[in-house]
Amino acid sequence: MLFPTVEFAVFFVVVLVGGWLLMHQLTAWKLFVLAASYVFYAAWDWRYTALLAGSTILNQLTVLTIGRQPTERRRRLALAAGIGANLGVLGWFKYYGFFVTSARNALGEFGITPPLPLLEIVLPVGISFFTFQAMSYVIDVYRDEIDAAPWLDVFVYLSFFPQLVAGPIVRGSEFLPQLRAPRDPTAIPAVHAFGLILAGLFKKVVIANALAVAIVDDVFADPGTHTALEVLAGVYGYAVQIYADFAGYTDIAIGVALLLGFRFPQNFDAPYAALSLRDFWRRWHMTLSRWLRDYLYIPLGGSRGGAASTFAALITTMVLGGLWHGAAWTFVLWGLLHGLGLAAERALGQGVVSAEGMRPLEATVRRVITFHLVCLGWIFFRAESVGDALHILARLTATGPVDAVTPAVLLLIAIGIGFQYVPKRVGARLELAAGRMRPAAVGAMLGVGLLVVDGFGPEGIAPFIYFQF
Amino acid sequence: MIPSDHVSTVEQPDGSDARAPLWAAGHVIVAVVTALGVGAVLNARDLLATAERQPFGWQRDISVAVAAPIAWLAAEAGLDRPRGAIDVALGRQDDTRAAGDRSIGSVDRAVAQPTPPGSGAVPAVAPSPDAAQVAVATVNGVERGPVTVDDPLRLYIGGDSMVEIQFGTALQDLADETGLIEVVKIDYDRGSGLSRPDYVDWPARLAQASEELAPDAMVLYFGGNDAQPLKIDGVVHEPEAPEWQAEYRARVARLMDQLAEAGHHVYWMGLPIPQAQKMVVRFGIMNAIYQEEAATRDGITFVPVWDLFANEAGVYSEFLTDDDGDIVDMRLNDGIHLTTAGAYRAARPTIARIVEDFDIRAVTVG
Numbered sequence: 020m021l022f023p024t025v026e027f028a029v030f031f032v033v034v035l036v037g038g039w040l041l042m043h044q045l046t047a048w049k050l051f052v053l054a055a056s057y058v059f060y061a062a063w064d065w066r067y068t069a070l071l072a073g074s075t076i077l078n079q080l081t082v083l084t085i086g087r088q089p090t091e092r093r094r095r096l097a098l099a100a101g102i103g104a105n106l107g108v109l110g111w112f113k114y115y116g117f118f119v120t121s122a123r124n125a126l127g128e129f130g131i132t133p134p135l136p137l138l139e140i141v142l143p144v145g146i147s148f149f150t151f152q153a154m155s156y157v158i159d160v161y162r163d164e165i166d167a168a169p170w171l172d173v174f175v176y177l178s179f180f181p182q183l184v185a186g187p188i189v190r191g192s193e194f195l196p197q198l199r200a201p202r203d204p205t206a207i208p209a210v211h212a213f214g215l216i217l218a219g220l221f222k223k224v225v226i227a228n229a230l231a232v233a234i235v236d237d238v239f240a241d242p243g244t245h246t247a248l249e250v251l252a253g254v255y256g257y258a259v260q261i262y263a264d265f266a267g268y269t270d271i272a273i274g275v276a277l278l279l280g281f282r283f284p285q286n287f288d289a290p291y292a293a294l295s296l297r298d299f300w301r302r303w304h305m306t307l308s309r310w311l312r313d314y315l316y317i318p319l320g321g322s323r324g325g326a327a328s329t330f331a332a333l334i335t336t337m338v339l340g341g342l343w344h345g346a347a348w349t350f351v352l353w354g355l356l357h358g359l360g361l362a363a364e365r366a367l368g369q370g371v372v373s374a375e376g377m378r379p380l381e382a383t384v385r386r387v388i389t390f391h392l393v394c395l396g397w398i399f400f401r402a403e404s405v406g407d408a409l410h411i412l413a414r415l416t417a418t419g420p421v422d423a424v425t426p427a428v429l430l431l432i433a434i435g436i437g438f439q440y441v442p443k444r445v446g447a448r449l450e451l452a453a454g455r456m457r458p459a460a461v462g463a464m465l466g467v468g469l470l471v472v473d474g475f476g477p478e479g480i481a482p483f484i485y486f487q488f
Numbered sequence: 489m490i491p492s493d494h495v496s497t498v499e500q501p502d503g504s505d506a507r508a509p510l511w512a513a514g515h516v517i518v519a520v521v522t523a524l525g526v527g528a529v530l531n532a533r534d535l536l537a538t539a540e541r542q543p544f545g546w547q548r549d550i551s552v553a554v555a556a557p558i559a560w561l562a563a564e565a566g567l568d569r570p571r572g573a574i575d576v577a578l579g580r581q582d583d584t585r586a587a588g589d590r591s592i593g594s595v596d597r598a599v600a601q602p603t604p605p606g607s608g609a610v611p612a613v614a615p616s617p618d619a620a621q622v623a624v625a626t627v628n629g630v631e632r633g634p635v636t637v638d639d640p641l642r643l644y645i646g647g648d649s650m651v652e653i654q655f656g657t658a659l660q661d662l663a664d665e666t667g668l669i670e671v672v673k674i675d676y677d678r679g680s681g682l683s684r685p686d687y688v689d690w691p692a693r694l695a696q697a698s699e700e701l702a703p704d705a706m707v708l709y710f711g712g713n714d715a716q717p718l719k720i721d722g723v724v725h726e727p728e729a730p731e732w733q734a735e736y737r738a739r740v741a742r743l744m745d746q747l748a749e750a751g752h753h754v755y756w757m758g759l760p761i762p763q764a765q766k767m768v769v770r771f772g773i774m775n776a777i778y779q780e781e782a783a784t785r786d787g788i789t790f791v792p793v794w795d796l797f798a799n800e801a802g803v804y805s806e807f808l809t810d811d812d813g814d815i816v817d818m819r820l821n822d823g824i825h826l827t828t829a830g831a832y833r834a835a836r837p838t839i840a841r842i843v844e845d846f847d848i849r850a851v852t853v854g
Contacts (some may be wrong), residue, residue: 025535025551028524035520039513116817120807124814139763139806141821209511209519240657240828244664278516403828454509462519466526473531474574 020062022271023224023472030059031275034180038279042201049175049198052279059180060145067143070108075177077104078153082160082167098161102154109150112142117346145184147343149177151310156191158314165192172198181272181279185265187286188306194281202280210454212277213461214446217468219270222263224476226435230260232477234428239401242411246419250411252428257401258394259435262290265304289439291393294377294385296360297370299393311340329365334358344400349408353399360392531571532562541679541687543716544724635848640670643842644697646690647709650757651676653820654831655709662832662839668848669839672701681714682739691743698750705842706747709757711778712824715770727770737777748785753845755789755838756782760797760830763804763823791841793834797826808833 020027034055041048061068081101088094119135126133156176159165168176168191176194238245238253245253269286276283286306293299300308319332334355341354364370374382402408453461511519528535536559539551562568635641643663645656656674663669675697680688690710697703717724718732725732747754756778759771775794782790797818799805810816810829818830826834842848 025538032517032520032524036517039517042513116807120815120817127813127815137805137807137815204513206510207513207516208509209516210509213519213523237657240654241661241664243661278520451509454511458511458515458519459522462522463526465519465523466528466530469523469527470530470571470574473527473534474571475578 020059022268022275023220023476026062030055035278039204042204042280045198045201046171048201049171052180053171053175053178056175056178056180056183060178060183063144063184064141070143070146071149071178072174074105074108074149074153075174077101077108078157078177079167079170079173081157082173085157085161086167094161098157101157105150105154105157109146112140112146114342114346115140148186148188149183151188151307151343152190153177155188155310155314156195159191165195168195168198179276179281181276181281182283185268185272186304186306187269187272187283188310189283193284197281204280207280208277210450210461212274213453213465214450215270215274215277217465217472219267219272219274220469220472222267222270222435222438224267224472226431227260227264227267228477229475230256230263230428230431230435233425233431234423235260235401237423239403239407239411242407242414245414245423246417246421247415248421249423250414250417252421252424252432254394254398254411255432256428258291258390258397259432261397261401262287263435263438291390291436292386292439293389293393294372294374294382295364295370295389296357296392297364298372299389300357300361301372307340307343311336315339326366330362333361333365337361348405349399349402352405352408353396356392356396356399528558529562529565529567532559533568533571535559537687541684544719545717635668635846637668640668641705641842641846641848642672642701642703643669644673644675644701644703644706645671645709646673646675646694646697646706647757648676648681648712648714649678649825650709650712650759652678653825654828655757655826655834658828658831659707659835659838662835663842666839666843666848669842672703673697679713681710681712682736682743683714683716683718685739691746694743694747695750698747698752703752705753705755705846707755707757707838707842711759711771711774714774715767727773733773733777736774737781740777741781744781744785744788748787751787753787753789755791755841757834757838758790758792758794760819760824760826760834761794761804763806763819767824768804789841789845791838793837796833796837797830 020030034052037051037055038048041051057068057071060071078101081097081104084097085094085101088097115138119137122133122135123137156165156168156173160167172195175198176189176191179189179194182189233256234249234253235256238250239257242250242253266287273283273286284306286304288302288305290299290303293302316332316336319335320328321332322329324332335358337358338351338354341350341352341357344350344353361370371377371385377385398411399405399408402411453464456464532555536552536555539548539555542548542551559568633639645651645659647656651674656676660671660674663671675693677688680690682690685691694706694708697706714736715727717726718735719725720731720735723731725735727733727736744754744756758775758778762768762771771794775792779790779792782788795802797804797808799808804819804823806817806819806823807815808818808830810833816829817827818833819825820827
């Protein structure tokens with residue numbers, strides 16, 4: 020059930036009305052929203068609701084087991100077992116095919132056929148997201164940062180439909196306390212939520228989908244027939260497409276959650292205005308960045324050791340972050356590029372995150388360089404193989420016509436990047452003005468917004484890019 | 489107006505410190521319902537088209553029953569005009585719509601391009617006029633001359649999601665490699681096909697493409713969405729029913745007649761073996777229709793790919809061995825569509841057949 024569909028609109032109205040009617044009976048509300056979330060997930064494939072439920076049971080049992088252990092060593096063992104089980108499930112669904120085909124093809128060079136069967140495993144949508152959320156819950160309880168939550172709360176937390184399939188990755192410490200008492204039915208930041216939803220729909224339906232059709236898919240599918248400027252526009256286009264697609268999704272998710280009374284953490288903050296790669300990762304997929312920081316980078320040693328161990332921790336974290344996106348060497352290289360870049364910035368003392376006191380020209384140069392480093396990474400991220408990525412890079416020297424770089428493509432890219440530089444106060448002022456209007460008037464304005472989104476978007480809705488991760 | 493006590497400072501999720509107005513749940517519901525209502529009316533035509541596009545069944549019936557009065561109301565009140573204006577401005581006013589429509593540049597751009605890694609099963613040809621061989625084809629009854637760099641074979645690729653999901657671009661890539669085939673258009677519409685002329689009228693669309701683009705050859709790939717019930721004389725029939733098969737055969741035959749009479753060389757792609765057993769039966773029925781009807785008409789060639797996607801045991805397999813001996817994922821999770829590697833597997837025999845039919849094989853580069 021995709022967000023920008025009539026099906027979801029009907030579903031959401033039912034959940035919105037039912038949810039607020041039941042809110043004063045907290046247990047009934049939880050059961051209602053739990054059922055709604057499972058219906059939402061079952062719309063993709065009902066069989067995977069068992070996986071979601073199984074994951075929830077596994078992690079809650081892990082948490083309860085950790086709490087019963089008398090010694091630290093046994094607590095750690097219980098934690099390791101729980102984390103191992105989570106990674107095992109993730110590995111089975113997400114990486115089995117990659118490792119088996121890689122092993123068979125590598126060993127096949129020597130005439131060896133390993134006894135590893137090729138299985139047709141369908142990747143359950145959202146598995147990476149809810150598994151990471153579950154792991155954060157288990158680790159936070161182990162670290163005594165939060166208490167074990169009641170069963171029903173954990174079920175709601177791990178299945179809550181707005182963030183279930185593509186984030187943001189909401190931690191237990193952020194979400195579970197919101198389940199302890201009914202949400203206030205008189206204090207909903209509705210206009211802000213509407214703004215997020217409309218902006219998210221526009222980013223996804225108009226910008227991301229249109230760029231994919233207009234240039235990105237063509238350039239990445241067949242770079243050999245495109246010249247340097249066309250390939251460059253295709254790469255810029257993909258940078259904007261993936262931002263608009265993913266940030267659009269999380270905007271809608273955050274907005275929908277707000278209307279239901281829940282607050283999610285921010286997931287994007289103008290990433291293409293970043294001054295460095297370090298700054299980029301403070302602005303891009305922020306909930307994954309902090310997950311990797313808190314549960315991987317810091318346990319790996321973080322910056323506590325010498326320079327070499329810090330670099331190793333950075334690179335390892337980013338490579339594993341790349342693998343989180345998918346089982347392919349392209350993602351490994353994407354992570355490696357970012358890891359090396361972050362290490363180089365650290366070594367050179369260039370990982371700035373604030374333009375305060377910086378000359379405008381220097382800030383502009385830093386932003387341009389950072390954007391292009393990120394685009395270099397996106398080439399590997401988007402290409403189907405490392406060979407394809409190198410082929411695209413090679414085409415950046417090809418001369419010839421630039422027919423594919425139409426004014427519409429340039430406009431979409433400009434809008435996508437321009438979004439990053441709109442001051443926050445502009446949106447806040449608009450919200451303040453709209454918030455003083457009658458609800459029906461705001462609704463009518465939103466309806467006109469839906470006309471723009473549906474009218475200017477291409478026919479059909481492509482799935483969100485991050486659903487595949 | 490919203491009561492003033494509902495406007496207070498709240499921390500924004502994006503960290504800004506703006507004063508965001510807070511609403512009561514009832515107001516939120518009013519705004520949401522109003523937004524969806526207004527949005528539905530303003531987009532009524534598209535809403536109805538989306539509803540009608542669904543496969544026949546109770547879900548479609550309900551959707552149409554809801555959307556139709558909204559569309560009527562919008563039309564009567566003139567509220568569908570803004571959407572109509574947008575559609576006209578974006579060139580969507582044509583009933584034969586072109587959702588995914590990619591007009592490709594001239595063949596000169598494809599000449600002597602490097603071969604993408606792992607894609608070269610078709611012999612590349614030298615971009616020299618000397619390399620061109622004599623080929624004879626008729627377009628709209630007019631005989632064309634030999635295929636040369638200056639007068640390349642004009643190839644149109646059309647169909648449903650089977651074209652959209654990798655096959656179209658894979659075929660274009662292989663066509664480009666020859667240096668003598670110009671892909672004039674990759675024309676697809678997801679969810680279309682011959683089962684639903686009410687959604688996309690492919691005979692009309694192909695007639696238009698024929699007239700505007702004057703292709704020498706057409707590669708057509710339908711069927712990904714065609715194994716759905718058909719409404720015949722008010723009764724819905726499943727593909728296993730004789731009535732369905734007779735009607736679908738008639739539609740295929742009419743389209744083939746139209747294209748053959750226009751003098752086109754048409755390559756009609758067969759469907760690959762699918763994963764679900766139910767679809768195996770249905771795709772088998774459809775392939776048989778395509779093959780039998782093509783066999784009775786000059787200029788229509790059926791390109792079978794079923795066996796290319798079966799394993800040694802003759803059954804569906806997601807992973808298959810490629811030309812380099814590597815095991816590669818060839819099918820998407822839906823068990824129907826092709827990955828990029830799978831698309832190249834289907835495209836290679838197609839382009840090879842075109843190269844052979846038009847006798848445009850020439851000196852292999854390098």
